[in-house]
Amino acid sequence: MTSETLGAPVAVAKAQPRSELMQQRVRAARLFLLPMMIALAIVAGWPLARSIYFSFTDATLNDLYGAEWIGFGNYLQIRVLESGRTIYRGVLADPSWWNAVWNTVRFAFWSVLWETILGMIVALVLNAEFKGRGIVRAAILIPWAIPTIVSARMWSWMLNDQFGILNDLGMRLGLLDRAVAWTATPDTAMFAVLVVDIWKTTPFMALLILAGLQMIPKDIYEAADIDGVHPVKQFFRITLPLVRPALMVAIIFRVLDALRIFDLIYVLTPNSAATKTMSVMSQENLFQFNKFAEGSAQSTLLFLLIAIFTILYIWLGKVNFDGGDR
Amino acid sequence: MTASFDLWKLTKRVLFYALVVVIVVVSVFPFYYAILTSFKAGTDLFRINYWPTSFSLANYQSVFSQGAFPRNLLNSVFVATVTVLLALFLAVTASFALSRVRFRGRSLLLMTILAVSMFPQIAVLAGLFEVIRFLGIYNTPWALIFSYTIFTLPFTVWVLTTFMRDLPVEIEEAAIVDGASPWVIITRVFMPLMWPALVTTGLLAFISAWNEFLFALTFTVSNQTRTVPVAIALLSGGSQYEIPWGIIMAASVIVTVPLVALVLIFQRKIVSGLTAGGVKG
Amino acid sequence: ADLSIVSGDTGTGLQFLQSELDLFAQESGHTVTIVPMPSSTSDQFGQYRLWLAAGNSDIDVYNTDVIWAPQLADQFIDLTDAFAPYAGEHFPSVIESQTVNGKLVAVPAFTDAPALYYRKDLLEKYNKEVPTTWVELRQTAQEIMDAERAEGNSELWGFVFQGNAYEGLTCNALEWVNSYGGGQIIEADGTISINNENAVAALEEAASWVGTIAPEGVLAYGEEEARGVWQLGNAVFMRNWPYAYALSNNDDAAVKGKFDVAPLPAGEGEGAKSSATLGGWNWAVSSYSTEPEAATELALFLASPESQKRRAIAQNNLPTVQSLYTDEEVLAAAPFMGAWEAIFQNAVPRPSAPTQANYNEASSLFWSAVHNTLSGNGSAAENLEVLEIDLEDLLQ
């Protein structure tokens, strides 16, 4: 996947010898891409291939190397019982898997939606000139800076119904009439997880959007001021289109992350059916249960889901792959 | 007319600062709570306080007396720094190729890079473990630096590619005419113009590497090579089920402070208008 | 030889272990390094599995939970012969729990069993006995709670336990079911026994606590959350492991000196008895160890009565050597241990031996069913019926 993709520059007509400038650039491009490709091939290629391979075997962690190829059995298996009844087995026939899929998608959608909105607001605020901006910028990153394993536990502490400060605060402020066991009740578990995730990752969004905002040339805002464009309109017609590339990348990485959400839920509500996501489920099979192959199959399905999503996103979102090149 | 105008302006300012305060409070409150907790001990931990009631540095002392926390801090600094420098180096060069040189299969390549980020971390754990043992870097900081590229590299490459695409072509052309090689263009012309993007991706990647837990736990086995998040998970109370809450909070405060300082130092580079004045159009 | 021992034990535990290793080094001349692990048992388990699956030879001796041995049996060496001379001194149930298909997978370090913590002062105030059945507990708790709340102690709850959906709930629920004479979920011979009337009754009883004598949040409680409520003086009863004993006697604990422990209550009806889930930790030797003899030596050293005694004194861990419960030095250092011997008589093992490698999944099916029942998601009867089918599927 490395060298043969770096073919001739497309713009040059056949008859023309490739220009030295172009050659030099393509050569440089190849040189620049190679280390990255090698690094990724080793660090990701082999493990990915292994995982996908295991998903087609009957591997267990007790017997990893004696695994035998069983084809699609882990995904879907149709068995006809002696009684003549047909039963379906495998991940795809497992309702709890579909529940996890639904949880994951639901979680990813809401968390990324809110992170985007809040991240944008925060970024706009940070983009404004005011005293103490540097400190606010640092403060804003704190949620992202606290290790997840710590912040998740911290929140589970704060969300506790007995000695959790949030229930106390809510009741003091009159927002709650009684303490709520946020992570325990199925109805609120997802909400709690969402709140924590949004709290934690909004800074990521905000910072990336902020960087995008900073790269927008200032003079076109002057033109817009002169054109009498209301700030709100300026936001939608100028800022948004121009940060769009940065925003799209931020969103895509957040969605990828959200679809793979693991540690937060693992700590906060590890076994609640209301929040169990694909990653949590697959981790369970891989390392806790004796179903390494099935876990691999689930990981592979998650990979496929993400890939489909990404392709759709790039296609529908018209993410532009070329631009400033020459 | 001027009076009402000023009033409106004043309201706007007040609202703006109110928003700033809300944002800061929401972001910082849990951390503040962590600091409060880090000064508590025993049953106090289970009591709700909004203001400091007791002030004891015992938790901080235990952080440094248990295990090899200072050593773990150093490990984290080393691992995260090298990871970020390496990722930025690879990503800056790669993103130049991806954003500025037209070649066949470019979008496919970008997608491939992204695909690396599509696999759940836990799923690559077993395979990565094999690779790391094969390379003979198991239980060294290099195992972490190496494995962290799996999440830092796609991210930095994509973000920097996006940002580099937006830099004016004319400036690059001027450099070409001035006789600059691609390497010089990247280092002397583009990088200074991309400070916001570089600092942002660098910080975000640094923090991810700093906070990574699963790989760090799996690929290192001794206190001398482990990083801070694992060290925090290793902090323990007197007995099996007891979570040493105060100590964990103290440790979290200790590891978060350098990050805050880092942000404070580097956020100055997130300034706008870096490309202003370069070209007309 | 240079050995590595991995342990998820906690601060003082590790210190104690180090001192034991120093002794071992003196005796045998082998040096040992500790690889500490986070205290989360599921993290440890996942990690060990991965290491073992990959044939990691860097670790020689593993510190394992009682329920792990059967699951990891293939990758630990057989200690039966080596341990044979000492086996008789230990509780047979403990040795049994570590024996898979006649192979002794791990040797015991210490054992564990929960107890009922109760508030002496409150029981005295309302003139109540320590409850011996769950129903009694419910009634007593309700009464005291109502009365105290009327007096303005609005934070007070009757009973806290571990209701979160995790291994801890399996322990709790196994006690309920077993105390009602409902069996051990899966019996030693592999029959799935959970779908029975007694078990249903037990779970129905437990479900009736949530939201009445126990806060709804108990459905998210682990050991620490329960201890938190208890230690603030906000619970009349608590089900917990021995570790909470010393902590609750700390100077700043609201319950210091006001509580005591008793065996967990029994169920109702036929076959009712008090039961406590068997916990505890063991030492296992990796079959990928490059120094298996030295490693075995180490494991045996750590399981020896002498070591266990030192541990009981220093760490207040319950020994698996019966004679130590009457040892004066031990009782002097940990007077509560006397109380535990009774509790220990009622210990039931979790069905890790019959389920073997599938234990974790079986347990998760069980706790899910229980958690559903507790949170009102389906009746006990329904959930247990489904559970039976699921377990049958799993174990075929």
Added chain:
Amino acid sequence: MASIELRNVRKSFGAVNVIKGVDLEVKKGEFMVFVGPSGCGKSTLLRLISGLEDITSGEMLFDGQVVNALAPSKRGIAMVFQSYALYPHMTVYENMAFGLTLEKGKGKEEIRQRVERAADMLQIRQYLDRLPKQLSGGQRQRVAIGRAITRDPKVFLFDEPLSNLDAALRVATRIEIAKLHEEMHDVTMIYVTHDQVEAMTLADRICVLRDGLVEQVGTPMELYESPNSVFVAGFIGSPKMNFISGDKASAFNADTVGIRGEHLTIVPDNGVWSGTVIHTENLGADSYVYLEMGTEEPVVVRLDGTSTYKSGDVVHISPMEDKVHRFDAAGKPIR
């Protein structure tokens, strides 16, 4: 529709004082041209008027109202930026229509008509669908002009709007702007240029700036015929006015005398002055002859048609008596 008044307006960027106290009145409907050396503060002054830049001290009035703090959008202005400042993500059409789409009550059709009229005027009709980066320099500049004129402002601000256009287009556009001004006689226009022809032909009045200060304000002819300083005299008119000082000037009772190239005639002999030809430039219609005669800069003589003088020729010249400008030591005219 607006008269503009500046009262002792100052502007500094940090420690750099750029505008150092400008007093100026632009009448309603007037066409005011700013000229001055590069870097003297023309663009800055324009930006102050637009409200894009805050004034450091002084007062700015629109129609007698102080507008120091008024937002640019509320001043009813349209502006052509020296750096164009096009919206990079919008097509030419969108760039031009953007301001209009925001105004209430503008139908799609009306907007299209107005944009197309402006595009036709500027000959950019066929580029309406392109993005700015696909345009040539001159085309971009025309888009910037087009964007300003599709709107319907009270004040037009033009910052060197024609600098990248070719001669023909420049004349055509200049005439369009003059027409625009005639049609909308209420609209005040302020126009920065370096082009003498534009300044002379478009302006009702010209304001000559020098180093952040107003040097002279007046009609083009006033400035051309009676500049009130050496600076203005030298700045207005192309080629530059010749300055002669020393003995030769004393003969005219002045410290410096100024005489434009077109007011010097080459005489067979017996001229007032004489010099050696060092360079000639033929522009077609006329030609410039550069003479070395001991002055700081060579003296330029403008001749009709093609010059036949060669370097090294010695020629005699005479100034037209009534066109000689005399200045005192302070650079002020002696009248």
Added chain:
Amino acid sequence: MASIELRNVRKSFGAVNVIKGVDLEVKKGEFMVFVGPSGCGKSTLLRLISGLEDITSGEMLFDGQVVNALAPSKRGIAMVFQSYALYPHMTVYENMAFGLTLEKGKGKEEIRQRVERAADMLQIRQYLDRLPKQLSGGQRQRVAIGRAITRDPKVFLFDEPLSNLDAALRVATRIEIAKLHEEMHDVTMIYVTHDQVEAMTLADRICVLRDGLVEQVGTPMELYESPNSVFVAGFIGSPKMNFISGDKASAFNADTVGIRGEHLTIVPDNGVWSGTVIHTENLGADSYVYLEMGTEEPVVVRLDGTSTYKSGDVVHISPMEDKVHRFDAAGKPIR
């Protein structure tokens, strides 16, 4: 030090053909000026010569060597971009020194001297420490020029380098460039401009481009005096040549006759043609009178000094016989 030859050079951007087959030879040491309407492809041609843009077909030769594929840095060129293209993060000094620091064997001191010499020449010495965004438009342009001339190239490519300078500075810089050209008589210069004066005075030869094709190449006087098409005739010279067709032209045995404003004289009566004054422009040294006389565009007459004609006056004009250009229906001159 280089002669440049273009052989049937073409360039398209996707489907848009911009350069449609240009043949051109620029001699070693020659000063070649490109003129042409906005968007005709001047900048593109310059970029092809620089090597920044690949040519779609055809051949480009430097000193007889095909350089189609040669990298820009190896062509020994320096270029002033129409959009300046300054490095925004570098000070003026760094901008100018950047190219030099990349060359091997250049001492710090030498670089400083060369930068300062260029800065002095362009009067930007006091801005050496500023960033581009702190400069005015004209100052930026001068930095861009300075960057090119501190290097020591074989070929200079200038894309409208003086468009944002004031008249005085423009003349001064123009003269500096002319001097530069004289001093380094080996250096080939290609210069794009819209300014008639620059084109006429600087060029050894002018190349008139039209819509991606070369219309005529020749010395300034050749183009002025004998344009070989209506287009060139109309493009060279300011004000534009007047074109008269129809009956009036038939009298001259031509489809169209062209006559420049300066070659028309107003006669008391009995002129060849007559028309109504519709507009006059006074430029100081001379003035333009626009006459309506039934032609497509008004006829411009250029007069010395100030015009006294008023709109509505009817005047008679006569062309100078020998200055009349006659064109056939195809727009080609009849000689």
